[in-house]
Amino acid sequence: xxxxxxxxxxLEDAAxxxxxxxxxxxxxxxxxxxxxxxLCVALLCGGHALLEGSPGxxxxxxxxxxxxxxxxxxxxxxxxxxxMPSDIVGxxxxxxxxxxxxxxPGPIFTDLLLADEINxxxxxxxxxxxxxxxxxxxxxxxxxxxxxxxxxxxxxxNPIEFExxxxxxxxxxxxxxxxIPVPYPDxxxxxxxxxxxxxxxxxxxxxxxxxxxxxxxxxxxxMQRQLVDVQVEPGVMDYLLxxxxxxxxxxxxxMGASPRAAIHxxxxxxxxxxxxxxxxxxxxxxxxxxxxxxxxxLVLSAEAEVSGEDAGSVxxxxxxxxxxxx
Amino acid sequence: MRLAALLMMAIMLLGFASAKAGAEVDAAARGGPTDxxxxxxxxxxxxxxxxxxxxxxMRAQGxxxxxxxxxxxxxxxxxxxxxxxxxxxxxxxxxxxxxEGAGEGLGTLMRWxxxxxxxxxxxxxxxxxxxxxxERSAAEQATPVRRSRIRDALESGEALAAxxxxxxGEAERLAGEGDLRLAYRAVYLSLLSGLHERKKxxxxxxxxxxxxxxxxxxxxxxRSVLAELTATFDETWYGQHLPERSRYEQIRERVGMLISGxxxxx
Numbered sequence: 001x002x003x004x005x006x007x008x009x010x011l012e013d014a015a016x017x018x019x020x021x022x023x024x025x026x027x028x029x030x031x032x033x034x035x036x037x038x039l040c041v042a043l044l045c046g047g048h049a050l051l052e053g054s055p056g057x058x059x060x061x062x063x064x065x066x067x068x069x070x071x072x073x074x075x076x077x078x079x080x081x082x083x084m085p086s087d088i089v090g091x092x093x094x095x096x097x098x099x100x101x102x103x104x105p106g107p108i109f110t111d112l113l114l115a116d117e118i119n120x121x122x123x124x125x126x127x128x129x130x131x132x133x134x135x136x137x138x139x140x141x142x143x144x145x146x147x148x149x150x151x152x153x154x155x156x157x158n159p160i161e162f163e164x165x166x167x168x169x170x171x172x173x174x175x176x177x178x179x180i181p182v183p184y185p186d187x188x189x190x191x192x193x194x195x196x197x198x199x200x201x202x203x204x205x206x207x208x209x210x211x212x213x214x215x216x217x218x219x220x221x222x223m224q225r226q227l228v229d230v231q232v233e234p235g236v237m238d239y240l241l242x243x244x245x246x247x248x249x250x251x252x253x254x255m256g257a258s259p260r261a262a263i264h265x266x267x268x269x270x271x272x273x274x275x276x277x278x279x280x281x282x283x284x285x286x287x288x289x290x291x292x293x294x295x296x297x298l299v300l301s302a303e304a305e306v307s308g309e310d311a312g313s314v315x316x317x318x319x320x321x322x323x324x325x326x
Numbered sequence: 327m328r329l330a331a332l333l334m335m336a337i338m339l340l341g342f343a344s345a346k347a348g349a350e351v352d353a354a355a356r357g358g359p360t361d362x363x364x365x366x367x368x369x370x371x372x373x374x375x376x377x378x379x380x381x382x383x384m385r386a387q388g389x390x391x392x393x394x395x396x397x398x399x400x401x402x403x404x405x406x407x408x409x410x411x412x413x414x415x416x417x418x419x420x421x422x423x424x425x426e427g428a429g430e431g432l433g434t435l436m437r438w439x440x441x442x443x444x445x446x447x448x449x450x451x452x453x454x455x456x457x458x459x460x461e462r463s464a465a466e467q468a469t470p471v472r473r474s475r476i477r478d479a480l481e482s483g484e485a486l487a488a489x490x491x492x493x494x495g496e497a498e499r500l501a502g503e504g505d506l507r508l509a510y511r512a513v514y515l516s517l518l519s520g521l522h523e524r525k526k527x528x529x530x531x532x533x534x535x536x537x538x539x540x541x542x543x544x545x546x547x548x549r550s551v552l553a554e555l556t557a558t559f560d561e562t563w564y565g566q567h568l569p570e571r572s573r574y575e576q577i578r579e580r581v582g583m584l585i586s587g588x589x590x591x592x
Contacts, residue, residue, distance in 0.1 A: 233564045280565035284534045323531040326483040326514070326563070 006222040014223050015277035018044075020214035024069040027209045029062050031189025037275060038180045038292055039066060039154075044271035046224055047177025047264060048133050048153040050118075050168075050296060057182045059156045061204065063114045068206050070220065071213030072150070075107040076114040079121040081166075085128035089138040090145075103140065108132050111148045111217060115155040119166055126172055129153070133175045150217050170255065170299060177264045178289075179296035223274065230270040231280040235325030240265055240286050246318045247294060252304035253314060257294045265293045283324045291315055410434050480512060485529055490520035490585055497578065506574050507562055513574075513581050514559040520585030521552075535559065551584050 009017070022036050029036060035051075039062065042049040051059045060076070067074030077088060090106030107113065108129070115129065132138050136147045155176070157168070173179075185193065193203070201208055232240075244265060247256030257265070268289040273281045291312070298311045370376050383397070413434055476496050479487030488496070493516030500509040518538065522529040526548075527538045535556045542549045558577055561567050569577075 231565060233566065236564060278560075278565065280560070282534075282536075282560045282564045284536045287534055320532050323483070324534050326485075326511070326535060326559075 006218045008226060009219065009222050011226075011274075011277060011279050014226055014274055017215050017219055017223070018275055021066075021069055024211050024214055025062065025065050027211055028065040028203075028206060029058055030192050031185045032058075032062075032182065035062070035180055035182055037272075038178055040275055041268050041271040041289070041292075042154075042178050042180075043070075043150075043152060043220060044223055044227060044274060045177055045264070045267040046150065046152065047267065048155070048175060050173070050176045050179040051154055051156045051182055052158075052179060053156075053182030054184070055158065057184060058203075059182050060114060060116060061206075062182075063112060063154045065206055065209075065211055066154075067112045068211045069213060070112075070215050070217065072111040072217050073148070074112040074114065075110040076116060077107050078116045079118050079125070081120060081122060083121045083125045085125050086140075088125065088128050089132065089140055092141050101141075103143075103145070105145070106138075108138055108151075109145070109147060111150050111152070113151070113153045115153055117157060118155040119157045119168055122166055123169065126166070126168065130172050130175060150220055170297070173296050174258055174260055176296065177268060178292045180292060227267065227270045227274060229279060230273050232266070232270065233280070233325070236269075236281050236283055236286065237266075239283055239322065239325050240269065242322050243286065243290060243318060244294070246322060247298060247314075250314060250318065252301055252309050253298055254301045255297070255299035257297055261294055261297050265289060268293050283326075287319060290319065410437065480508070480515065483511075483515065484531065485515040485518040486522060488515075488519065490516045490523065492516075493519055494578070494582075501571075501574060506569055506571065507566070509574060510559060510562040510569065510577070513578055514555070514563070517552075517555060517581045517585060520581075524585070524587070548584060548587075551580060555581060555584070 018040055021040060022033075025036050025039070026033075039049065043066075051062070053059055063076075064074060077083070086106065088106050089108050090104050092101040093104050094100075095102050118126065118129075128138075132147060132151070133153055136149070136151055138145050138147060184190075197203060241262065244257040244262040247253055250256065265286065269281045269285040272285040272289055273279070276285075295311055295315060298314065300309060300311060300314070304314070476488050476492060479485075480496065485493075493512050497509045497512035497516065500506075500512055514535075518527065518529050521527045521538070521542075526542060526544050528541075529538075539549065539553045539556055542552055555577065558569075562569055
C-alpha cells in the first residue's frame with residue numbers, strides 16, 4: 001500500500017485522475033458509463049456499493065479492474081449458505097511453535113472487498129460484514145482490529161429470487177451508499193466484446209487488456225478530503241432534503257429514506273460534482289444520485305405492492321412533484 | 327326642478343288630451359261645436375297647475391342664458407311630445423273607426439325607438455368612460471404589485487410568472503443595484519421563459535436546467551449556446567462564483583440572441 005500522504009489535489013488534477021480511472025475501466029467494461037461513474041462516486045465517498053445485475057454482466061471483473069487501476073489490494077469472498085463470520089473477519093489460531101495465539105486475518109483486511117452473491121450467506125455472517133462496513137474495524141475474539149482507511153465493499157447480488165438466498169435486511173441495505181444496477185451491454189458494446197474474444201483476448205485476463213494504475217490510495221484519500229470543499233447552495237440543500245422527506249410521507253411507502261440516506265445523498269451529490277470537475281453541486285447531481293442512493297432503502301406498502309407499483313415509479317413521482325431550485 | 331317641470335307638463339298634456347276627447351264627446355252629446363282651440367287654450371290658461379308653472383317660467387326668464395336655452399329646448403320637446411301624442415290618438419281613432427293613419431303611428435314608434443336607442447348609446451358611452459378610468463387607476467396601482475410578483479417569482483424560480491422582457495427589466499434593475507448574481511438568475515429565467523414561449527422547451531418546475539438542454543427543440547448550434555449559458559448560470563448561482571460586469575453584459579446579449587433565434591445564424 002502507498003504510504004505517501006497527499007494533502008490536497010487541485011480540482012483539475014482530481015478531475016484528471018478520475019477521468020483516467022474511467023478510461024482504464026472502460027477498457028474492460030464496454031458501454032457502462034453510468035456504472036463506472038457510480039463506482040467512482042462510491043470510492044470518493046468512501047461508501048460501499050451493492051452491484052445488482054444478472055449473472056455474466058462483468059460485475060466481478062469490474063471490481064478487479066478497479067483495484068488494478070488504483071494499484072490497491074483487493075480480495076473476494078464468495079458468499080455461500082455455510083459461510084461463517086470467522087471466514088470473513090479472521091480468527092486467532094494457536095501456534096504450537098511459539099505457543100501463542102496469532103491472528104490470521106480474514107479477507108476483510110483489504111482495500112477493496114468483493115462480496116460475491118452476498119445474499120447467499122445467512123444473517124449472522126452478513127452481520128459480521130455489517131460491523132466492518134459501518135465501523136471500519138472488525139472484532140476478533142473481543143479484540144478490535146482496524147481496517148484499511150479506504151476499505152470499500154462492493155457486494156453483488158442477483159435480482160432474481162433464487163432458492164437458498166437470504167434477502168438483505170433493511171438495516172443492512174441502509175449501510176450501502178449506492179445500489180448500482182448493472183444492465184446488459186447495448187448491442188454495439190456486446191459486439192465489441194465478442195470481437196475481442198474472437199481475436200483471442202480472454203475477458204478475465206486484465207493484464208492483457210492493458211490496464212495501468214492511474215491513481216494511488218493516497219490520491220484517493222486526498223480527493224475524499226476534497227469533498228468537504230464542494231459547495232452546496234442552500235436552495236440545493238433544501239431540494240435534497242425535500243426529496244428525502246417526501247419519501248417518508250409518501251402514501252405508497254412503508255419506509256422512506258433514513259437520515260443516514262440523506263447524508264449519503266449529500267455525499268454522493270458532492271462526489272458527482274467533483275467527478276464532473278465542479279466544486280459546487282447542481283440539482284442535476286442530486287437527481288442523478290437520487291435513485292442509486294435512495295432506491296434500495298425504500299419499502300413499498302402492501303397496498304402499493306398489490307396495486308403493482310414499484311419503488312422506481314414512486315421515486316419518479318417524488319422527483320416530478322418537487323420543484324427544482326433555480 | 328327641471329324633471330318636476332317635465333313631469334308636470336306631461337301630466338298637463340295628458341289631461342289636455344283626455345279633456346279634448348271628453349269635450350268632443352260632451353259637445354257631440356249637446357249638439358254644439360265639437361272643437362274650439364281658443365276655448366281650450368283659455369281653459370289651459372285658467373288651470374291652476376298652468377298658472378303655477380307659468381310663474382316659475384317667468385322667474386326663469388330672468389335667469390342665465392343657458393337657462394333660456396334650456397327652456398327653449400324644453401318647449402320644443404314639449405311641443406314634440408304633444409304632437410306625438412296627438413298623432414298617436416289620431417292613429418288610434420283612425421284605426422278604430424276607419425283603419426287609416428297607421429303610417430303616422432309607425433313613425434311615432436320609430437321616433438320613440440330612436441330616443442331609446444340614443445339613451446342606450448349614451449349609457450354605453452358613459453359606462454365605457456367609467457370603465458377606462460377605473461382601468462387606468464388600477465394599472466397605476468398595479469405596478470408595485472407586479473414588481474412584487476416578479477420578486478416572488480425570482481425567489482421561487484417560477485420562470486413563467488413573467489415574460490422574457492420583464493425578466494430582462496428586472497435583471498437590469500438588479501445589475502444596476504450591483505447584485506450581479508441575482509441579475510444572472512433573472513437573465514436565466516428570462517431565457518427559460520423566452521424559450522418556453524417559442525416552444526423550444528417545455529418549462530416545468532420539477533425539471534433541471536440540463537434537462538432543457540437535452541430536450542431542446544432546435545439546431546445543434548442553439549443547443550450548444552444553451553448549454554454554455556446553463557453552465558455559466560450554474561457556476562454563478564449554485565457555485566456562487568461572481569462574474570465580471572463585462573461578462574454579464576455578454577451573457578445578457580447571448581440570451582437575447584437565443585430567445586430571438588439569432589443564435590442559430592451567428
